[in-house]
Amino acid sequence: MKNEKQQSRIKSILKSLVAFGIVFTLIFSQADFALAARSGGRIGGGSFRTPRTYSPGPSRAPGGGYGRGFGGGFGFPFLIPFFGFGGGFGGLFGIFIFIAIANFLVRSFQSATAGDEETGGYGRLGVSVGRVQVGLLAEGRSLQDDLDRIAEAADTGSAEGRAQVLQEATLALLRHPEYWAYGAAETTQTGMESAEAQFNQWAIAERSKFTEETLSNYNNQLSGTSAPAIKSGETGNGEIVPQEGQAPGEYIVVTLVVGTVGKLELPKVNSAQELRQAVSRLGSVGAEQLLAIEVLWTPQAKGDTISTDDMLANYPNLALV
Known part of the structure; x- marks a missing residue:
C-alpha cells in the first residue's frame, strides 16, 4: 500500500515536470521568435x-475649339461649301456626308475612351x-x-x-x-x-x-526615426567589446x-x-x-x-x- 502511494506521488511529480517543460519550451520558443523579429x-x-x-486629350483645332460646335471645331464651314451646299444642309447628299462624318467621330471617340479606360488615360x-x-x-x-x-x-x-x-x-x-x-x-x-x-x-x-x-x-x-548608428564592436558609450561568436x-x-x-x-x-x-x-x-x-x-x-x-x-x- 505504501509503495503504491509512493509510485502515485512519483507519477504526479513526473507529470508536473513534463507540464512545466512544455510551458518552458513554449515560452522560450516565443522569446526566440521575438528576438528574430x-x-x-x-x-x-x-x-x-x-x-x-502623357495623358492624351482631344485634338485642338486651329479655330480654338474641341469639336463641341460647328464654328471652327470640326471644320464644317470649310467642308460643306466645298460640296456646293454653302452653310446649309438642304441637299440629300449633304445630309449623307454629315451623317458619315458624325458616325466617324462617334466611333473615334468611343475607341479612344475604351483605350483610356484600359490604360488609365495613357493610350498606347x-x-x-x-x-x-x-x-x-x-x-x-x-x-x-x-x-x-x-x-x-x-x-x-x-x-x-x-x-x-x-x-x-x-x-x-x-x-x-x-x-x-x-x-x-x-x-x-x-x-x-x-x-x-x-x-x-x-x-x-x-x-x-x-x-x-x-x-x-x-x-x-x-x-x-532612425536610431544613432552603433559601429560593429562598440557599445552605445563607445566601449569596444569582443566579437567572438558573431554570426557570419x-x-x-x-x-x-x-x-x-x-x-x-x-x-x-x-x-x-x-x-x-x-x-x-x-x-x-x-x-x-x-x-x-x-x-x-x-x-x-x-x-x-x-x-x-x-x-x-x-x-x-x-x-x-
Whole structure:
C-alpha cells in the first residue's frame, strides 16, 4: 500500500515536470521568435489613377475649339461649301456626308475612351511595373544610413520628390557594388488595373516579411526615426567589446518597386553587371513617367540582421551575383 502511494506521488511529480517543460519550451520558443523579429524601412507614394504629361486629350483645332460646335471645331464651314451646299444642309447628299462624318467621330471617340479606360488615360503607351532586389553583405551598413536619411528628408507627396527618392536610392546601391551578393529583376507591361494589382502584390509581399516597419515615409506621412548608428564592436558609450561568436553570412535586402508610363525593360540578373544595368535602368525613370514607387529595405533597426537561412527561406528568387 505504501509503495503504491509512493509510485502515485512519483507519477504526479513526473507529470508536473513534463507540464512545466512544455510551458518552458513554449515560452522560450516565443522569446526566440521575438528576438528574430525583423525590422523594415519604407519610402514611397504615388497613384495609378492620376494621368500626367502623357495623358492624351482631344485634338485642338486651329479655330480654338474641341469639336463641341460647328464654328471652327470640326471644320464644317470649310467642308460643306466645298460640296456646293454653302452653310446649309438642304441637299440629300449633304445630309449623307454629315451623317458619315458624325458616325466617324462617334466611333473615334468611343475607341479612344475604351483605350483610356484600359490604360488609365495613357493610350498606347501603356503602363509597366518593375521590381529590382539587391541582397548585400551586412558589412555595407552605411547603405542603411543612406536610406534612413532619404526617408527622413524625402518629399514623397510630389512626382518630383518621388523621382528624387528613386534616383537617390539607386545611387546608394550603385555606390556599394563590392557588397552585392544576390540580385533579381523583373518587369511586366499591362493594363492599368492589372499593373496596379501587380505593384501592390510585390510591395505587400516584401512588407509582409517585416515584423515591424520601424521607419516609414509614404505619401509624406513620416513615422519612426532612425536610431544613432552603433559601429560593429562598440557599445552605445563607445566601449569596444569582443566579437567572438558573431554570426557570419548576415545580409541586407533592398527592394525597389515602380510603376511607370510606357515600356520598362529590365535584364534578367545572373551577374553583377546585369544587376548594375537593372538598377541603373530603374534609376533613369523620370518624374513625368513615374506613377508610384516603393523602396523597401530590411533590416532597418540597428543590430537587426538577416541570416543565410533567412535569405534562402524568404528570398528564393534572388540569384547569386
